[in-house]
Amino acid sequence: MATITAVETRDLRFPTSRELDGSDAMNPDPDYSAAYVVLRTDEGPEGHGFTFTIGRGNDVCVAAIEAYAPMIVGRSVEEVVSDLGGFARRLGGDSQLRWLGPEKGVMNLALGALVNAAFDLAGKRAGKPVWQLLSEMTPEQITDLVDWRYLSDALTREEALEILRAAESGRAERTARLLEHGYPAYTTTPGWLGYSDERLVRLAEEAVADGFTQIKLKVGADVEEDVRRMALAREAVGPDIRIAVDANQRWDTAEAIAWMNRLAEFDPYWIEEPTSPDDVLAHAAIREAVRPVRVATGEHAQNRIIFKQLLQAGAIDVLQIDACRVAGVTENVAILLLAAKFGVPVCPHAGGVGLCEVVQHLSMFDYVAVSGTLDDRVIEYVDHLHEHFVEPVRITDGRYRAPLEPGITAEVRPDTLLRFSYPDGPVWAGPTPEETQ
Amino acid sequence: MATITAVETRDLRFPTSRELDGSDAMNPDPDYSAAYVVLRTDEGPEGHGFTFTIGRGNDVCVAAIEAYAPMIVGRSVEEVVSDLGGFARRLGGDSQLRWLGPEKGVMNLALGALVNAAFDLAGKRAGKPVWQLLSEMTPEQITDLVDWRYLSDALTREEALEILRAAESGRAERTARLLEHGYPAYTTTPGWLGYSDERLVRLAEEAVADGFTQIKLKVGADVEEDVRRMALAREAVGPDIRIAVDANQRWDTAEAIAWMNRLAEFDPYWIEEPTSPDDVLAHAAIREAVRPVRVATGEHAQNRIIFKQLLQAGAIDVLQIDACRVAGVTENVAILLLAAKFGVPVCPHAGGVGLCEVVQHLSMFDYVAVSGTLDDRVIEYVDHLHEHFVEPVRITDGRYRAPLEPGITAEVRPDTLLRFSYPDGPVWAGPTPEETQ
Structure with missing residues (x-):
């Protein structure tokens, strides 16, 4: 009987602000970071997970992960992986820690790292990527993952079971199609605010050449600038490529x-x-006023309760889950079921550090076993920092290729763990690029 | 020119779970705690503040307070106290730290401690209690405290100025009345779930004898038990005393x-x-269905944006601010202005550790300079842990007496700081009561 022997954490930070990668109207100089966690075991595989931040305060997320550790160390691995919903609910339901949210902010970011690490462990023990692990569960097992509290006015467990049962017969066919064709992606690589016009146009043209049918531009700092950049982008990609825009919470209604x-x-x-x-x-008010432009949100939506209301109020056309912000896979399963009930497509937020690697499992599960469709569904892709992962995402012809490696593909390379540790890794402890010039 | 020389933190915890004080349907065994902060200066008074938690994870709030410290240490005291709104917005607006919320959870709890400590410093330098400091500001100075982002669809700065100007002429008279008669309170002391029937009845009778006209009972764990306890309480206090009930988030709609x-x-x-x-x-749905029973919430509402929506949607009859959860005095000023615009009475959450001491300033400011009325307004009171404060609240005849000491009355006694420090203070490092039996 294997046991979880330790919850090891690490504060990883990448000095992305030095190049303005990731710059937008609210976040001018992010240092993409990960509060990283390993569930160590005395036998068999380990579980790796992380939560994504943009620099300062990554240590606060590490402290939050460590606050949950006493509830995890010493537990039987078998008990954890056979009841992943119970594992997540026990951590999230600890009454003293719950007070610090409830179910939001730093504590949910920490749970995102821990719950995803438990799924990584479960996938590795089963020898399956997490999208497949989830897609092979029975409808009852899937609904057991969910914390049903606060959902019943929009979605009951019985309704969720109906949705999942309706999708059961097509699972094998969709799995085969997924393995052959992959899952559609769109790219934000061209669109950062800090990039020059030349870089924007070049990267937009490259995106189309690489097979992407949608790109995204950051907007919201200066309207005249946005009009100019949007015109450049539209000219670069032509009329048939979708251009999404992203204001990163900058505006009032x-x-x-x-x-x-x-x-x-x-x-x-x-x-x-x-x-x-x-x-x-x-x-809801903005959506009403800007039709036919669609309204999308979710990367900062704190939990299933906010997503439930966005759907109940008819406030969004596109629901954007994030792999780490909402307490991990289990909470995201609840959100996928809500989206299916309301018929709203899920187009995940990704980029950052490792968000592409993890969130692909959720969209692929959604396609195989929940919504059963790829219509108007795309996963965000940013060509950035993938080299730090043991099993980076594979993108060809503008599509995510289904990962085949067991687990949730969150594992960071050992040399990266050493080099980018904050504040003592050589990237941070050494001289900065400016200082060496 | 005085300077802030250090942001000192302390993890204070009180072993309240040993007596089931504070027990409710969601929080069966809280250890009331404070993540405590002192803004040290090289000249003149210091600023004291804290955020309230119920035990585990108090260290995460301490880490969050420390994450803001580099933005505070070295600043001029004069600059901070002369632009408290700017101080709060600079901290809250740090783009990397904002990512961890935004504007919610642990990071807002930490800001609650820090912003309130800055008001304590401002009050002490001015020689005034914070309720008076606020009540003597011009309407323009008060609106400068607020972060107006995300409010304009419900309340503009101009509308807020009109509300404040309309209340200006009555300020002196209401201040005099407040100083003479105090501010009405209600008590939750009788109502904890873990208390016996005898204790409930005795404390309810004492509350009436002490001049309270409203008590509160915790409910939500077992409906038959609640019916029985509610019957006992109603019999104890008679038909004319208001009995509020509190489910602590336990239910679906x-x-x-x-x-x-x-x-x-x-x-x-x-x-x-x-x-x-x-x-x-x-x-909103519950309020519609349970009339004429009023719906109250707010102690866990994360920020002005949630309060704004509760008011826009007609979801509450009673708005319950908390002194520490929403980034401190400045955010609460925004919420008081929203409540005044919508005509909803504010009845603060208090109890815990020191929440009564701090929140009284906000209600008294509301009465003198914002809403201008005491109608249906009461501040929660719990007779618990006040002895740890340098200037504990004074309650007589069921009313809070206006504090006259300069500052925000958040300062904890030096001996308490030593005894209840976690995990090294003697209360925690020594044997537990069970172990000594």
């Missing part, structure tokens, strides 16, 4: 509507995070 | 409605936290 009116002539496909991720009613 | 139907015969005054504090739409 009226400002969002006015700004999108200015961009309308360039046919934006969706406006992402027009305002606060907490503001269900504002998203 | 339909369950909340059914449960309140069972309790209706005992005339509950309000139902507090019937469901998730994130669930604006569920509160």
Whole structure:
């Protein structure tokens, strides 16, 4: 009987602000970071997970992961992997730690790392990638993953079972199709605010040449600049490529509507995070006003309760899950089921550090066993920092190729763990690029 | 020119779970705790603040406070106290730290401690209690405290200025009345779930004898038990005393409605936290169904954006601010202005450790300079842990007496700081009561 012997953490940070990769209207100089965790065991595989941050405060997430550790160390691996929903609910339900959210912010980011690490462990023990592990569960096993509290006014367990049973007969066929054709992606690589016009145009053209049918531009800092950049991008990609825009929460309601009116002539496909991720009613008002432009949000939506309301209020056209923000796979299963109930496509947030690697499992599970469709569904892709992962995502012809390695593909390379540890790794302890010039 | 020389933190925990003080349906065994902070200066007074938690994870809040420290140490005291809104917005707006919320959870709890400590410093330098400091500001100075982002669809700065100007002429008279008569309180002391029937009845009778006109009972664990306890309480206090009930987020919508139907015969005054504090739409549905029982929430509402929506959706009859959860005085000023705009009474959450001491300043400011009324307004009171404060609240005849000491009355006694420090203070490092039996 294997036992979890330790919850090891590490504060990993990448000095991305030095190149303005990842720059947007709210986040001008992020240092992409991961609060990384390994569930060590005395026998068999280990579980790897992380949560994504953009620099300062990554240590606070590490402290939060460690606050859950006493509830995990000493547990039987078999008990954890055979009841992953119970594992997540026990951690999330600890009454003293719950007070610090509840179910939001730093504590949910920490749970994202831990719950995903438990799924990594489960996948590795089963010898299956997590998308497959999930897709082979029975409808009852899938609904057992979910914390049903606060959902019944929108989705009951019985309704979820019906959705899952309806998708059961097509699972084998869709799995085969997924393995052959992959899952559609879109790319944000061209669109960072800090990039020059030349870089924007070149990367947009490359994206089309690489087979992407959708790109995304950051907007929201200066409307005249956005009009100019959007015109450049539209000219670069032509009329048939979708261009989404992303304001990263920069606006109030009226400002969002006015700004999108200015961009309308360039046919934006969706406006992402027009305002606060907490503001269900504002998203509903914006959606009403900017049709036919779609409204998308979710990368900062804190939990299933906010997603439930976004759907109940008809506030979004596109639901963007994040692999780490909402307490991990189990909470995301609840959100996928809610989206299926309301018929809203899920297009995950990714990029950052390792978010592509982890979130692909959720979309692939959604396709095989929940929504059963790829219509209007794309996973975000950013060509950045993948080299630090043991099993980086594989993108060809603008599509994610299904990972075949066991686990959740969150494992960071050992040399990266050493080099990018904060503040003592050589990348941080050594001289900065400016200092060496 | 005085400078802030250090941000000192301390993890304070009180072993309240040993007596079941504070026990409710979601929090069976809290250890009331404070992540405590002192803004040290090289000249003149210091600023004291804290955020309240219920035990485990208090260290995560300490880590979060420390994450903000580099933005504070070395600043001019004069600069901080002359632009408290700017101070709060700079901390809250740090893009890398904002990612960890945004504006919620652990990071907002930490900001609650720090921003309140800055107000303590400002009050002490001005020689005024914070309620008075705020009440003597001009309408323009008060609106400068607020982060206006995300509010304009419900309240503009101009509308806030109108509200504040309308209240200006009555300030002197209301200040005099406040100093003479105090501010009404209600008590939760009798109502903890872990208390015996005898203790419940005795404490309820004492509350009436002490001049309180409202008490509160915890409910939500077992409906038959709640019916029985509610009957006992109603018999103890008679028909004219208001009995509020508090479910501490225990229910889904339909369950909340059914449960309140069972309790209706005992005339509950309000139902507090019937469901998730994130669930604006569920509160609106519950309110519609349980009239004339009022719906109250807010102690876990994460920020002004959630409060704004609760008001926009007509989801609450009673708005319950918390002194520490929402990034401190400045965010609470925004919430008081929103409540005044919508005409909803503010009845603060208090109890815990020191929450009564701090939140009284906000209600008194609201009375003098914002809403201008005491109608249906009461501050929660729990007779617990006040002895640890240098300037504990003074309650007589069921009313808070206005504090006259400069600052925000958050300062903990030096001997308490030593005895209750976690994990090394003698209360924690010594043998537990069970071990000495």
